[in-house]
Structure formats: structure tokens, C-alpha cells
Amino acid sequence: MSSSATVTPSPFAPDTATPVPTAGPSPTQAPPCSTGKIVFSSDRDGDFDLYSIRPDGSGLTQITNEPGADQQPALSPDGQQIAWNATRQNNISDIYRAQADGAGVVRVTDNSQPAEGPAWSSAGDRIVFTGWDDATSAFNISTMNVDGSNKSRLTTDEVNRYSPDWSPDSKWITFWGLPSGIDLTTEIFIIPVAGGTATPLTSNSFDDRSPAWSPDGARIAFESGRDGNLELYIMSSDGSGVVRLTNDPPDDIDPDWSPDGKCLV
Numbered sequence: 001m002s003s004s005a006t007v008t009p010s011p012f013a014p015d016t017a018t019p020v021p022t023a024g025p026s027p028t029q030a031p032p033c034s035t036g037k038i039v040f041s042s043d044r045d046g047d048f049d050l051y052s053i054r055p056d057g058s059g060l061t062q063i064t065n066e067p068g069a070d071q072q073p074a075l076s077p078d079g080q081q082i083a084w085n086a087t088r089q090n091n092i093s094d095i096y097r098a099q100a101d102g103a104g105v106v107r108v109t110d111n112s113q114p115a116e117g118p119a120w121s122s123a124g125d126r127i128v129f130t131g132w133d134d135a136t137s138a139f140n141i142s143t144m145n146v147d148g149s150n151k152s153r154l155t156t157d158e159v160n161r162y163s164p165d166w167s168p169d170s171k172w173i174t175f176w177g178l179p180s181g182i183d184l185t186t187e188i189f190i191i192p193v194a195g196g197t198a199t200p201l202t203s204n205s206f207d208d209r210s211p212a213w214s215p216d217g218a219r220i221a222f223e224s225g226r227d228g229n230l231e232l233y234i235m236s237s238d239g240s241g242v243v244r245l246t247n248d249p250p251d252d253i254d255p256d257w258s259p260d261g262k263c264l265v
Helices: none
Strands: 038-042 049-053 070-075 081-089 092-099 115-120 126-133 138-145 161-166 172-177 187-192 208-213 219-224 231-236
Touching: 038 070, 049 070, 070 115, 081 115, 092 115, 092 126, 126 161, 138 161, 138 172, 161 208, 172 208, 187 208
Parallel strands: 115 161
Antiparallel strands: 038 049, 070 081, 081 092, 115 126, 126 138, 161 172, 172 187, 208 219, 219 231
8 A cells, every 4th residue: 555545524513502492302203313223242142143122222132043153233224234243154253244134144255264343335335344364464454245245455454453434425444453563552544445545543542442433424433541441432534623422430332323423322
């Protein structure tokens, strides 16, 4: 990778208008983030399987029930399919795809090297993931068609790259990892889907991980240990304007946005 990338995110300006008290939602209006479903992984039944649940905590439904660990699920943009990683054969993690209810399971990667952390492009026609690279002895970022064809490697680094996520315009991918082999803390990076040099969005002496683009592309949510334990933060997509969202004794990790960008889970 020889070219450099200049990040030109959509500007994010906080709302400075004076809040005006309003009445609660009418019976015909759903409160924010009350519709849709959340897909997650849980070991509540002995091993890690996939489940879905409504944002209010009702409607818990088990999606997978197979030996091995089913983890890191990602819903397609239209909500009709799920991609995830699972260790179902030879204890090697592969990317799988199925209908949102778990029907029609297809193994997308070929079980030759570990692959994990899938995320969908906004068009739903490509998947980005992190996979083991023998040439660098590290996990690197690649994209592929949803059937596993037409793979394209974006990073060729000798340090691990994790948790990639597409920008809503499908032009950029963000991920986290060590800046180099001599660094001790992880940072968040951005790289063009077309190829180029990864640009760091964070740079400090604490771990920054698990970036997730907002639906409008203006912000990135992430976890960080910069204030003592892992909390959730957001920043503009150029790395500026960091705002802390949570302040809890337990760790808060792995944020994701609601489709309307109003809530985080």
C-alpha cells in the first residue's frame, strides 16, 4: 500500500438549540429505538448460539443451536440475513450466512484459515471480515462477495487487525489494532475500500477498540479505556470531537447503532 488517504467525513455539529419540554409519545407513536430487533450471541444454553430480542427485552428467540461457538452476528442492511463467525469444523472459525430466522445456513469461507468479525456493506452485496494471513502471521482485513467469492485483502500488516465496519457510503472501512509491533495499546484506523494507507483516528496511551459507524456516516462509536475502565464514546468520523457516553463500574463494550442513529446498544 503506497498511497495515503485523506479522510473527508461528513461534519457533525452538536445540537445547540435550547431543549423545549414536550409531552410523552402518544399511544400511536413508538418511543425511540423500540422497534426492530437486536441479534446477539449468548452461552445461556451451554455454548455460544445466536439469539434475537426486541429492544424492550421481549420476544427472545434462539436462532442457532449447533455445537461450537456462534459469535459476532451482523444483520444485513435489509434485516433479512445474518452473517456471523462459528467454529463448527476442525475448531477453525469460519464466516457463515443465513436467513434472519436461522434458516438456510451457508458456510461462506473455506475453513482453511480462521475468519471472523463480518460486517455488511450498505448495499448488502459485500462482507468485510478479519482473517488469518500466513504471509504476515497476523489477522488482516479483507472483503468478499456474500457467497465468499472475489476476495480482496485491504491490509497486509504484521500486527493484528480486528472488528472492521463499513462506512454507510461503502467507501471506507474502520477497524482497530496496534499501530505497530512495538506499541502496547490499540488504536482505531480508517482505510479506503479501494485500497490505500490506513489512517489512525485515535492516538493515545489507552486501548481504543470496536468502532461502529453511525447510519449517517458522521460519527463513529467505540470503546476505550482512556478514563480508567472500558466505556463507550463517540467521535466525528475524522477522529475529532470525542464525547464519553457511559460512566459505569463494569466495562461497556462493543457498541452498535440503531438503524435511525438515535440509540446505541
